[in-house]
Amino acid sequence: MIQTIDLRGRTLSRSELAAVVPRADTDVSVASDAAAAIVEAVRTDGLVALRDQAERFDGVVPEHVRVPAEHIVEAVAGLDPAVRAALEEAIVRVRQATAAQIPDARLTTLADGAVVEQRWHPVQRVGLYVPGGKAVYPSSVVMNVVPAQLAGVGSIAISSPPQQEFGGRAHPTILGAAGLLGVDEVYAIGGAGAIGALAYGVEEIGLEPVDVITGPGNVFVAAAKRVVRGTVGIDSEAGPTEILIVADASADPSFVAADLVSQAEHDELAAAVLVTDSAALADAVVVELSATASSTRHAERVAVALDGPQSAIVLVDSIAVAAAFSNAYGPEHLEIQTADPDATLRDIHDAGAIFLGAYSPVSLGDYLAGSNHVLPTGGQSRFSSGLGAYTFLRPQQVIRYDRAALEAVAARIVALSSAENLPAHGEAVTARFDS
Structure with missing residues (x-):
């Protein structure tokens, strides 16, 4: 089901480790030409292009590309009470954790009458993309909107694909989450076309261009972000999700297997990697994976992801080597399930979000940890961070002499x-x- 990479007995440099890390066979550039054509069509033909793309890619043409306010009100009223309570709790927790990301303005007096002020100023308008393919992501509405609001962004637009199941409307749970957050500018636009619409605006539907676009999506969304970068700012070119678990013999194999499966269910290209110095744990996880992966709802999707070149169990000589392997990988999500997680953490430098201990699974971060789940993938955590209030803030120096x-x-x-x-x-x- 899942490959084993045995690095025991080998001393590898960082570059050699990077060469053996398992990766999905994906390349944003292969979608670049198609994404550029889609973006250019939206830039030049506006609403006509959006309707054509909706029919081709989503299988439905929305009656209202800009979602009427009453649809958002209806969606809020129609939220399942348990889902609404969970979203409201997530909003509270993400707000609390995000508030710590906003730096205070600082004045530096260099001499009498010579002052430099460092201030952090929000961009004026942002576009937030919420995907709607194999899964529905109201949690991504929370993760995108809350940091923008706390940063002080005055104008927020959300785009999410029209759904056949709902007659061309954006998914009602997405609309409900937007309504809970007070966002009333929502568009039923998906894929690369949505990125083009947010970047260049669409006059016929009152969509003004934005300054920054954030949010995850498929390879065409990532390619479209690359196309418009420079016209607007972007958070990252997000790829398939990934989890890397550093674990030793003290870890519970059923926990490890469950966490690997939890991320594998996102997509056939999702990466699930365990790095351990315990062959016994590795063997136990393989047994647990067989049962857990076959019994989950999306078993077929999970099996493809676990069997792919991007997923592996990696055997190493020590947890120190495991940490070095993780740094070379630069995971989106890193779990540390060792006897002393804090000691292991001291050797970790590169990760999007880090989950310490047996009771801090990635699923917690996806929904209710208070952290943000929009994170760099494909090794980008080596040089970039996850989404936060700082994504929407620009440091500016104000000089007074x-x-x-x-x-x-x-x-x-x-x-x-x-x-x-x-x-x-x-x-x-x-x-x-x-x-």
């Missing part, structure tokens, strides 16, 4: 501008003191 403070450094500005052969720079300073 009075006459005396500028005069005190004028000669040095002139010296440097002369050294760089940019004399007008210095002259812009001395002009203030010529009279």
Whole structure:
């Protein structure tokens, strides 16, 4: 069902570890041309292109591309009480945890009358994409909207694919989550076309261009983000989900297997990786996987994901090597199920979100941990972070010098501008003191 990679007895460098990490055979660039054509069609043909793409890709043309406000009100009223309570609790927890991500403004006084202020200022408008393929993601509405709201973004638009099952409307649970958060600008647009619409706007439906686009999606959504990057900011080019578990002999194999399956059910390309120094645990997890994977609702999808080249059980000589392997992989989700998780954590540098101990599964982070589940995939956690309030904030420096403070450094500005052969720079300073 799942391959075994045995690295015991080998001393590998970081680059050698990176070469043996299991990865899905996906490449965003293969969808780039198609995504670019879809985006360009939306940019030039607007609503006509969106309706054509909905018919081709979603199998239904929405009556209202911009969701009427009354549909959102209806969706909130129609939420299952248990789902509504869970969403409301998730909103509270994500708000509390996200509040810690907003830096305070700071003033630095360099001399009398010479002050530099560091402030964090929100972008004006964001577009949040919520996918609607193999699963429904009201939790992603929460994870996208809450950080934008706490950052102080004044204008928020959500896009989610029209659903055949609901007559071309966006999924009612998605609409209900948006309503709970007070977002009333929602569009029934999916895929690469949605990214193009958010980036360039669609005048016929009152969709104004946004400054930043966030949210997960399929390979065409990721490719479309690459196409519009530079016109707008993006969070990341999210790929298939992934979980890497670092575990030792103290771990419960049934917990490990359940967590691997929980992420494998997302998609056939989902990655599920266990790295352990315990052959006995590895054998026990294989047994547990056989039973757990075959009994879950999406057993066929899970089996494909676990059997793929992106999933593996990796045997290593020590937990220190396991941590080094994890750093080379740069997982979206990292679970640490060892006898001393905090000690293991000290060797971890690269991960989107880290879950410590047997009772902190990734599923907790997907919904109610308070952390954000929009995270970098495909090794991008080595250089980028998950979604947060900071995604929608820009650090800006505000400079305030009075006459005396500028005069005190004028000669040095002139010296440097002369050294760089940019004399007008210095002259812009001395002009203030010529009279």
